[in-house]
Amino acid sequence: MENLSLENVKPEDIGDDANLFGEDGIGLDSLDGVEVVVVLHRHFGLDVKAMQKGRDVFRSINTLAPYVLANATK
Amino acid sequence: MTCSPVGIAGIGAVCGAGDDIPSILDAFRVGRRNPIKTLPFESSIDCPTFQVSADLPILPDRYNNSRTLRLTMRAVREALADGGIDAFDPTARVGVCIGTTVACQLNSVPFYDAFRRGHEPLLDPVWNYLHANLAQAAAKLLNITGPRMTVVNACSSGTDAIGVAAGWIRAGLCEFAIAGGADELHPVPLAGFWSLGVMSGQPCAPFDRTRSGLNLGEGAGIVVLESEAHAAARGRRNRFEISGFGSACDGHHLTAPHPEGRGLETAIRSALAQAEITPGEIAFVNAHGTATPDNDRAEGKVLARLFGPEVTFLSTKGYTGHALGAAGGLEAVFTVLGLREGWIPPSAGFEQPADDVPVAPVSRQTTIDGKYALSTSLAFGGNNAALVVGVRDTFAESFFPSPVTPDFGELSRTGEGQGGGLEGRTDRGMIRHWKASPPPPQEEEIQAPAIAPAAILGIGAVTPLGRNLEEVARRLREPADPQPSVQRVNDPLPAEPTISKRMRRADRFSRMAAVTALDAWTQSRSVCQAIPQEKIGLIVTSGFGPHCRGFRFLDGLLDCGDIAASPTDFSHSVHGAAAAYITELLELRGPSLSTTDFEIGFEEAVLLAQCWLNDGTCQRVLVGAVEELGDVMLDCVSRMAVPDRPIVPGEGAVFFMLGPPTPSAIASIEATVDLRQANPPIGHDWSTRFGRSAASSAFNFLGALLSPEVEIARVVGASCELRQTSLLLTRHKPTF
Numbered sequence: 118m119e120n121l122s123l124e125n126v127k128p129e130d131i132g133d134d135a136n137l138f139g140e141d142g143i144g145l146d147s148l149d150g151v152e153v154v155v156v157l158h159r160h161f162g163l164d165v166k167a168m169q170k171g172r173d174v175f176r177s178i179n180t181l182a183p184y185v186l187a188n189a190t191k
Numbered sequence: 192m193t194c195s196p197v198g199i200a201g202i203g204a205v206c207g208a209g210d211d212i213p214s215i216l217d218a219f220r221v222g223r224r225n226p227i228k229t230l231p232f233e234s235s236i237d238c239p240t241f242q243v244s245a246d247l248p249i250l251p252d253r254y255n256n257s258r259t260l261r262l263t264m265r266a267v268r269e270a271l272a273d274g275g276i277d278a279f280d281p282t283a284r285v286g287v288c289i290g291t292t293v294a295c296q297l298n299s300v301p302f303y304d305a306f307r308r309g310h311e312p313l314l315d316p317v318w319n320y321l322h323a324n325l326a327q328a329a330a331k332l333l334n335i336t337g338p339r340m341t342v343v344n345a346c347s348s349g350t351d352a353i354g355v356a357a358g359w360i361r362a363g364l365c366e367f368a369i370a371g372g373a374d375e376l377h378p379v380p381l382a383g384f385w386s387l388g389v390m391s392g393q394p395c396a397p398f399d400r401t402r403s404g405l406n407l408g409e410g411a412g413i414v415v416l417e418s419e420a421h422a423a424a425r426g427r428r429n430r431f432e433i434s435g436f437g438s439a440c441d442g443h444h445l446t447a448p449h450p451e452g453r454g455l456e457t458a459i460r461s462a463l464a465q466a467e468i469t470p471g472e473i474a475f476v477n478a479h480g481t482a483t484p485d486n487d488r489a490e491g492k493v494l495a496r497l498f499g500p501e502v503t504f505l506s507t508k509g510y511t512g513h514a515l516g517a518a519g520g521l522e523a524v525f526t527v528l529g530l531r532e533g534w535i536p537p538s539a540g541f542e543q544p545a546d547d548v549p550v551a552p553v554s555r556q557t558t559i560d561g562k563y564a565l566s567t568s569l570a571f572g573g574n575n576a577a578l579v580v581g582v583r584d585t586f587a588e589s590f591f592p593s594p595v596t597p598d599f600g601e602l603s604r605t606g607e608g609q610g611g612g613l614e615g616r617t618d619r620g621m622i623r624h625w626k627a628s629p630p631p632p633q634e635e636e637i638q639a640p641a642i643a644p645a646a647i648l649g650i651g652a653v654t655p656l657g658r659n660l661e662e663v664a665r666r667l668r669e670p671a672d673p674q675p676s677v678q679r680v681n682d683p684l685p686a687e688p689t690i691s692k693r694m695r696r697a698d699r700f701s702r703m704a705a706v707t708a709l710d711a712w713t714q715s716r717s718v719c720q721a722i723p724q725e726k727i728g729l730i731v732t733s734g735f736g737p738h739c740r741g742f743r744f745l746d747g748l749l750d751c752g753d754i755a756a757s758p759t760d761f762s763h764s765v766h767g768a769a770a771a772y773i774t775e776l777l778e779l780r781g782p783s784l785s786t787t788d789f790e791i792g793f794e795e796a797v798l799l800a801q802c803w804l805n806d807g808t809c810q811r812v813l814v815g816a817v818e819e820l821g822d823v824m825l826d827c828v829s830r831m832a833v834p835d836r837p838i839v840p841g842e843g844a845v846f847f848m849l850g851p852p853t854p855s856a857i858a859s860i861e862a863t864v865d866l867r868q869a870n871p872p873i874g875h876d877w878s879t880r881f882g883r884s885a886a887s888s889a890f891n892f893l894g895a896l897l898s899p900e901v902e903i904a905r906v907v908g909a910s911c912e913l914r915q916t917s918l919l920l921t922r923h924k925p926t927f
C-alpha cells in the first residue's frame with residue numbers, strides 16, 4: 118500500500134480475484150506495475166527480467182501469490 | 192497560421208555513430224553501428240549503450256567541465272565552422288537554447304552517498320552543477336547576448352529547443368540562435384530507465400517485431416539558426432531552413448505515451464500547417480523510434496494515419512541509441528543530412544515488420560528526392576514535438592568560398608575533466624582562443640523586443656506566507672516577524688478528492704506546482720473556456736527541480752542496488768514531472784515546456800510566453816516557477832553561505848495565466864532585456880518575506896502585484912554578464 122501510495126485502500130479491500138490494473142479494477146497503472154516488480158525483487162528476491170516478461174502473473178492477487186511463493190529466494 | 196521560415200546556417204554533431212558529421216555519414220553509408228557492451232562506469236546493469244569516444248574540448252572554468260557541456264561545445268564548434276562563422280559581429284544578438292536531461296540535475300552518487308553517511312562531502316559537485324547550466328555556460332563561453340534557455344522536456348528536449356529558438360528569431364529577439372540538445376551517459380538515468388522496464392539487453396530494434404526496449408546513448412546535436420535579413424546582410428544564403436515546428440502534449444500519463452498518439456498528431460499537423468505543406472510533400476520522416484513496444488506502436492499508428500502505410504521513414508536510434516536530451520538535436524541534424532545528401536541509411540536494427548505497427552521503416556539505403564522532411568520526438572510526460580526541415584529551391588553560392596575553423600586551439604584527450612585538477616592543462620584545447628564578440632558599443636539603444644506584453648488573467652501562488660492571495664497580501668503589509676532562518680511552505684495537499692487521488696504518487700514539488708497552476712487556471716476560467724485546448728500552452732521553470740525526489744531515487748539506488756531502484760521515484764525526479772501532472776489535471780493539449788535556468792528562468796519563460804501569444808502559437812499560456820527546499824540543499828546553502836551576507840532560503844510556486852493584452856486584465860507583464868544594464872529596479876525586494884530561491888524574481892513580481900498601491904514595478908532579475916532581464920508590471924485594476 119505504502120509503496121504505491123494507495124491512500125484509503127486497506128489490504129482487505131482488495132478482493133483476491135479483483136483486477137489489479139485498469140479502470141475496472143483497483144486502478145493500478147503501468148507505472149505501478151513496474152514499481153511492484155521492484156518491490157517484489159527487494160522483498161522476495163524475484164528476478165526482475167523474468168517478471169517484466171511474464172506480465173500475466175500480475176493480473177490479480179490469485180495469480181500473483183502463487184508466483185511469489187514458487188519463486189521467492191528470501 | 193503562416194510564419195517566415197528560419198535559415199539553418201550550420202550543423203554539428205557528435206554521438207555513438209561518429210565523432211563528427213563526416214564520420215557519422217561514413218557509418219550511415221555502410222549501415223554500421225557500434226553498440227558497446229561494457230559501460231563507461233560501474234554498474235550491475237547488463238545492457239549495450241552507444242558511447243562517444245571523441246576528444247572533447249577542455250573548458251576554461253574549473254567548474255564548467257561537465258561532460259555534457261563539453262559534448263555541446265564540440266558540436267557547437269562544428270556547427271559554427273559549417274556556417275562560416277568564426278566570430279559573431281558585435282551588433283548581432285545570438286540566442287542559445289539547449290535541451291538536456293542529466294546535465295540539469297544534481298545527481299552525483301558519490302556526493303550523496305557521503306552526505307547520507309554524515310561525511311560532509313566536498314561541495315565540488317554542487318559548484319559544478321551551478322556552473323554547468325548548458326545555455327548559460329554556452330552563452331558565457333561565446334560571449335553572446337541573446338535569449339538563453341535550457342529545455343528539460345525529457346526525450347523531446349532537443350527538438351523543443353530548436354522550435355523555441357526558431358520562434359525567437361521570427362520574433363526578432365536575435366539574429367542567430369544556437370539550438371539543439373546534449374546528454375552524457377550517466378548511472379542515474381541508466382538505473383532509472385532500467386527500473387521502468389523499457390531498456391533492452393540487446394542492441395535496439397526500432398519498429399521491429401522483436402523490439403524489446405531502448406539502448407541509452409550520448410552525444411550532442413546542434414544547429415545554428417539565422418534570420419533571413421542577417422544572412423542576406425552578410426552575403427550568405429542558407430540552403431536549408433526550419434520550415435515549421437509544432438509541439439503538443441498528450442495530457443495522458445507520466446510515463447506512457449497516448450496509445451493513439453493524439454499529441455503527436457497535433458504536433459505534426461501544426462508543423463505542416465506552419466510550413467504550408469501537405470503530408471504528401473514530406474520526403475521522409477526521422478521518427479523517434481526508441482524501440483520500446485509502446486512508443487513504436489503509438490508512433491507507427493500516427494505515421495500511418497497521416498502519411499499512409501507506405502511512408503518513407505527510419506529511426507536513427509539504432510545507430511546512436513537514445514541520447515535523451517541530445518536525441519532531438521542529433522535527429523534534426525540527420526534530417527538536414529538526408530535532404531542534403533539525397534539518401535537516408537537503412538533503419539538500423541530493423542529486420543521484420545511488427546503485427547502491432549502498421550508501417551515499416553526503410554531496410555536499405557534509400558534515395559531521397561524532395562524538398563521537405565520531418566523529425567518527430569515523443570517524451571515522458573506526454574510531450575510531442577515535430578520539426579519540418581526544408582530545402583530552398585534556389586540559392587546562390589556563399590560569398591565565403593570555404594568554411595572557416597574557429598580557433599579553439601588544439602583539442603586534447605583528457606580524463607573526466609570534471610571538478611578540480613586542470614593544472615598543467617591550461618594552455619591546451621582552451622576555448623579562450625575563440626574570438627569572443629566585443630561588448631556592444633555604449634551608445635547603442637536598449638534592445639527592446641517588438642513583442643506586446645502579456646495580460647495577467649489569473650494568479651496562483653503557494654508561498655511561505657500561505658496560498659490564499661488576500662491573506663498573503665495582508666501579511667506582506669504587516670511588519671515581518673523576527674527574521675526566520677528559512678522560509679518553508681506548509682505541505683499543500685490538493686483538497687479536492689479527485690485531484691488528490693490522481694496525485695497520490697506526487698511529492699511536494701509536483702504538488703506545489705499542480706496546486707498553484709490549478710489556482711491560476713480556476714481564477715481565469717471565465718476568459719479561457721472558449722479557447723481551443725491545443726492553443727493553451729504551459730511553461731514551468733525550476734532551477735533545482737524535484738531534487739528531493741531525486742535524492743530519494745538515489746536512496747533506493749544505494750540501498751538496493753542499481754537494478755532495483757524505484758521507477759516511480761525516477762520518473763518523478765525529472766524536471767518535467769510537474770508539467771506532466773498539470774497537463775493531465777487541466778487536460779491541456781497545447782505546447783508544454785519545462786525549463787531550467789536558475790535565477791533567469793522566470794524572465795526567459797515570460798519572454799517565451801509573449802512570443803507564443805504574439806506569433807499565434809497560443810492564445811493563453813500558463814507560466815510558472817517552482818522551487819523546493821530539502822535537507823541536502825539546506826546543508827549546502829549553510830556551508831556555502833558567506834558569514835556577513837546570510838541567505839534566507841525560500842521555496843514555493845507562482846503561476847500566472849497569460850493572454851494577449853487586454854485592458855480588462857488585472858495587470859500586464861513584460862519581459863524586457865537591457866544590454867546596457869541601465870534600467871533600475873522599481874519596487875520592493877520581497878525576498879526577505881518569501882525567502883530567496885531561483886524563483887525570487889517571480890516572487891518579487893507577485894509581491895508587487897499584491898501591493899495595491901503599486902501601479903508600475905520593474906523587477907530586476909539577475910544579470911548574466913552582458914544581459915540583464917527584467918519584468919515590467921503595469922497595473923490596470925486592483926488585484927482583489
